[in-house]
Amino acid sequence: MSTTTHAPDVTLRVAVRDLDPRPDRRPSRLRSLLGGYLPVAIATVVVVLPLAWMAVSSFKRPGEIVHLPIEWLPSTAYPGNYVEAARTVSFGRLFLNSAIVTAVGAGTKVVLALLTAYALVFIRFPAKRLVFTLVLVALMVPPHIALVPNYTLIAQLGGRNTLWGIVLPGLGTAFGTFLLRQQFLSLPRSIVEAAEIDGAGHLRRLVSIVAPISAPSIATVALISIVFEWNEYLWPLIITDDPRYMTLPVGLTLLQNSESGSAAWGVLMAGTVVVIVPILLVFAALQRWIVAGLTQGAVTG
Amino acid sequence: MSAIETAPRRRHPRRREYLTFLAFAGPNLLMIALFTYRPLLLNIQYSTLSWNLGSRTATVVGLGNYTKWFSNPRSWEVLRVTGVFTLATVGGTLVLGLLLATALNQRVKGRTAARSIIFAPYVLSGVGVGLVWLFIFDPMYGALSAVLRLWGATGPDWYLDRRWALVMVIIVYVWKNLGYAAVVYLAALQSVPQDLLDAAALDGAGTLRRFTHITVPLLSPTTFFLLITTTLSSLQSFDLIHVMTKGGPIDGTTTLMYQVYVEAFVNGRAGYSAAIATILFAILLVVTVLQMRFLERKVHYS
Numbered sequence: 001m002s003t004t005t006h007a008p009d010v011t012l013r014v015a016v017r018d019l020d021p022r023p024d025r026r027p028s029r030l031r032s033l034l035g036g037y038l039p040v041a042i043a044t045v046v047v048v049l050p051l052a053w054m055a056v057s058s059f060k061r062p063g064e065i066v067h068l069p070i071e072w073l074p075s076t077a078y079p080g081n082y083v084e085a086a087r088t089v090s091f092g093r094l095f096l097n098s099a100i101v102t103a104v105g106a107g108t109k110v111v112l113a114l115l116t117a118y119a120l121v122f123i124r125f126p127a128k129r130l131v132f133t134l135v136l137v138a139l140m141v142p143p144h145i146a147l148v149p150n151y152t153l154i155a156q157l158g159g160r161n162t163l164w165g166i167v168l169p170g171l172g173t174a175f176g177t178f179l180l181r182q183q184f185l186s187l188p189r190s191i192v193e194a195a196e197i198d199g200a201g202h203l204r205r206l207v208s209i210v211a212p213i214s215a216p217s218i219a220t221v222a223l224i225s226i227v228f229e230w231n232e233y234l235w236p237l238i239i240t241d242d243p244r245y246m247t248l249p250v251g252l253t254l255l256q257n258s259e260s261g262s263a264a265w266g267v268l269m270a271g272t273v274v275v276i277v278p279i280l281l282v283f284a285a286l287q288r289w290i291v292a293g294l295t296q297g298a299v300t301g
Numbered sequence: 302m303s304a305i306e307t308a309p310r311r312r313h314p315r316r317r318e319y320l321t322f323l324a325f326a327g328p329n330l331l332m333i334a335l336f337t338y339r340p341l342l343l344n345i346q347y348s349t350l351s352w353n354l355g356s357r358t359a360t361v362v363g364l365g366n367y368t369k370w371f372s373n374p375r376s377w378e379v380l381r382v383t384g385v386f387t388l389a390t391v392g393g394t395l396v397l398g399l400l401l402a403t404a405l406n407q408r409v410k411g412r413t414a415a416r417s418i419i420f421a422p423y424v425l426s427g428v429g430v431g432l433v434w435l436f437i438f439d440p441m442y443g444a445l446s447a448v449l450r451l452w453g454a455t456g457p458d459w460y461l462d463r464r465w466a467l468v469m470v471i472i473v474y475v476w477k478n479l480g481y482a483a484v485v486y487l488a489a490l491q492s493v494p495q496d497l498l499d500a501a502a503l504d505g506a507g508t509l510r511r512f513t514h515i516t517v518p519l520l521s522p523t524t525f526f527l528l529i530t531t532t533l534s535s536l537q538s539f540d541l542i543h544v545m546t547k548g549g550p551i552d553g554t555t556t557l558m559y560q561v562y563v564e565a566f567v568n569g570r571a572g573y574s575a576a577i578a579t580i581l582f583a584i585l586l587v588v589t590v591l592q593m594r595f596l597e598r599k600v601h602y603s
Contacts (some may be wrong), residue, residue, distance in 0.1 A: 030509070040415045043401050043483075046476070047418055052442055053431045070447035112329040124318045131326065138337045140589050142537055145582050147561070148347055148354070148571045152342075155355075172332025181382035202321050216468055231426040233540045247426040252331030253544060257434065261444045268432055276429040283424050287417045290424060295485050300496030 051276070058082070058270040064261035081270035086269070088258055089243055091274055094251035097163060098230060101247055105167045106225035113176025113221055118206045120177070121184040122192060131180070140173040140195040144234055151238055169235065176221040181294065183217035184210060220293035223286055230279055248275045316484070319385075347575035349478025354571040364574035375552065377476045383536070383556040386471060391477040395527055399520070403512070405483065406490045416487065420480035429476070434473040435545050449460025463553025466546050470554050474542055482527050489523035490516070529592040536585060557581045 022111065057065065058073040058081050085091050117123070120132055150169050159165025187210065195205045233249045240246045243254060254273045261268050283290055348366055352359030370376050379540050399420065405412055420453055422430060424431070437444045438459040447458045457465040501511045517524075548555035548563060555587060558581060565574035 024601070032407055032409075035508075036404050036409040039401060039404035040409050040412070042331075043416050043479075047422055047480070048407065048477075050433050050437060053437065057436065066442050069450070070442070070444065085409065112332070115325040116329040119322045123322040123325060125316070125322040125469050126319070128322075131330065134330070134338075135333065137334045141337050141341060142533070142585050143337075144539065144558070145561075145578050146344040147587070148565050148579070149340035149343040150336055150576055152571075153335075153353075169336040172329055172336055174333060174337070177329060189603075202325070227424050231424075231428075233426070233428050233543075234562070235577055237543075240385055249426050249540075252313075252428050252432065256544070262439060265436045265439070265442070269436065272429045272432045275426045279424055279426065280421065284417075287420070291417070291420055291484060294423070295488065 002246060004042065027268050028149045029271055051075050051280075054272055056277070057266060060266050061186075062266055065266045066262050079152060081266040082274075084267045085255060085271045085274070089246075089251045089255045089271075090187050091248075091251065091271065094248045095274065098248040100163055101166050101236075102162075102226055102229040105170055105229040106222055109168075109173040109176050109224050109225045110218060114206065114218065115243065116173075117176045117180035117184050118202070118210060119180050122205070122210070123202060135174045135177050138172075139178055146236070148239060150235075154239060159239065162238050163245060165239050166245070166247065170229070170232070173225070176225065179221055180214065180217055183214050187213065205221050216289065219286070220289045223282070223290050224293045226282065227279055227290065262268045263299045270291075311509040326391045327468065335598070341582075344575050344578055347572055347580045352570075352572040352574075354565055354569045359572065362572070365574045367580070369573065370576055370580070378552060379555050379557060379560050382467065382554060383558075384558055385467065385553075386474075386538075387532060387535045390474045390478070390538075391470045391531045393471065394478050394482045394531050397475065397479055397526065398431055398527070399524075400487050401479065401483040402486035402490055403486050416484060418555075420484050422477045422479070423481045425477070425536075428544050429540045430477050431473065431544030434469075434476070438469050461550055466550055467554050470541055470545055473545065474535070475503060477541070478489060478531065480529065486520065486523060489520050493519050525595055526592075529595070532588055533585060535583065535589075557584075 007095060056073060059079070060071075061078045061079040061080070064071050064074055064078075116135070120135075125131070134264045154165045154169065156162065157165075159168065160299060189211075192205055195209050200208070231249065232247070236247045238255070240250060243251065246254065252268075252275055255271050256268060347364055349361060350359040351362045353367065405416055405419075409415070440446055440456065440460055446456050459465050459469045481491050497515055497519075498511055501515055506514065536556075538556070539558055539562060540561050542554055542556065543562070546554040548559045557577060561574050561578045561581060562579060564570045
């Protein structure tokens with residue numbers, strides 16, 4: 001997968017170098033400035049500034065937030081907003097809930113996707129094509145369209161205001177199955193067949209052969225699941241109303257409702273930092289796999 | 302699972318293989334059936350009930366919820382808002398995404414880093430992004446009104462004017478999703494054959510002409526793909542609207558998806574909400590079928 005996004009860069013560089021001595025027109029500096037640097041610079045600034053503003057504002061005193069004319073930077077870094085956010089809606093607890101939901105949800109998804117994709121590719125079964133079609137169609141079913149039936153089922157099972165009630169409906173994974181199946185289909189059959197002759201069972205073949213050589217794809221599925229679980233909002237919002245069982249995004253809107261007045265923006269930005277920065281760090285470190293996985297559908301068609 | 306594999310069932314190796322398949326794929330398939338397929342069908346049944354969320358009794362009203370929705374003038378306003386929101390977000394994302402991809406496709410230093418930064422908002426929490434921008438749009442203390450004041454201008458009341466509130470949500474939605482379109486377009490741009498562009502250049506075609514006559518037509522499969530995927534996600538967007546406007550002011554930002562949520566979980570009218578969800582599902586289905594038709598065609602091409 002990482003190759004699909006990075007191969008074009010190489011070809012482009014080669015193509016551009018070939019083109020360099022253009023027959024009739026030298027690449028004008030002005031054009032590369034207006035057509036390349038300027039839009040890219042503007043877009044980068046438009047993306048970075050709001051996030052920087054969030055971070056800076058989270059360290060402003062309430063008086064500095066509502067000061068007119070605006071004070072762009074705080075006089076000193078004031079940590080009180082974080083203290084206030086933690087006090088009002090116990091952000092520590094919310095952070096822990098989000099971490100548990102994300103770890104359990106993403107972990108289970110990866111395991112289920114691995115097992116299903118392996119079965120679809122390597123295990124004999126009469127109705128395999130039908131099974132795959134059902135997975136494929138599930139991939140296209142809009143996830144939030146049928147809220148009420150899932151809500152009633154989880155509520156009947158006693159899952160309101162529980163962490164398992166938040167996690168359970170999202171555990172099935174059509175996306176991960178689809179992505180890993182594509183990867184497994186590209187593996188040379190001979191590797192797995194060799195293990196079969198050695199008498200290794202399916203689970204051993206998956207764990208010791210298929211999974212290790214598919215590590216980048218598995219990382220992609222894991223990372224995208226982590227991002228998705230951490231950010232998920234609508235379902236946790238519906239299924240919890242007790243702050244002790246909320247995830248961070250839901251707690252953030254609780255904070256939004258309990259803090260009124262413009263001076264509260266500092267506290268809200270502190271809460272937003274806690275929601276956004278972890279994913280930003282994960283993205284900064286591992287963006288190659290995340291971008292490749294999220295744009296995968298476009299590449300494979 | 303290993304117990305199944307080592308079980309002495311030598312006489313039925315094939316059956317053992319089938320059981321292994323079910324043991325491997327079963328849990329995932331069960332979850333998908335229970336939480337994806339089951340609610341989809343049940344939702345259609347619920348849509349024929351007059352039923353309040355949490356109530357033990359419900360009356361069958363047939364198509365009553367649907368006629369109620371279609372005969373309510375408010376519904377047409379919701380449809381209009383949904384249409385404006387979808388058209389503006391999809392159009393904005395695609396046009397700006399293509400422009401940005403074209404710029405990124407030049408020999409710009411730091412291109413890889415810029416690409417990552419521009420993509421980043423796409424993976425951030427919609428709730429977080431919504432709050433950051435709500436603060437920026439704050440008519441009194443927001444950074445935007447401060448900048449406008451520097452130029453002696455005053456911005457509209459983004460919070461209280463229902464038309465400007467919709468514009469505000471659209472801007473933020475495009476900000477969040479632009480990077481996705483740009484990266485997908487960039488990948489497609491890099492597969493546009495350079496010799497074709499060179500030949501046109503030799504024939505005297507200028508940059509703009511090459512772009513509109515060669516690049517854009519060659520990108521049309523990508524454009525169609527993005528058109529479908531961004532339309533689908535735009536029609537289902539919830540987080541930004543809920544955090545920034547709660548569908549207001551006076552329904553100014555209430556889309557179909559948001560109405561599904563409000564009717565079920567704010568007003569408690571589960572049957573009515575299920576009917577609106579079914580209408581939305583029908584719209585999404587049409588878009589998805591279009592996509593599948595297109596994909597079939599694309600397979601034939603290649």
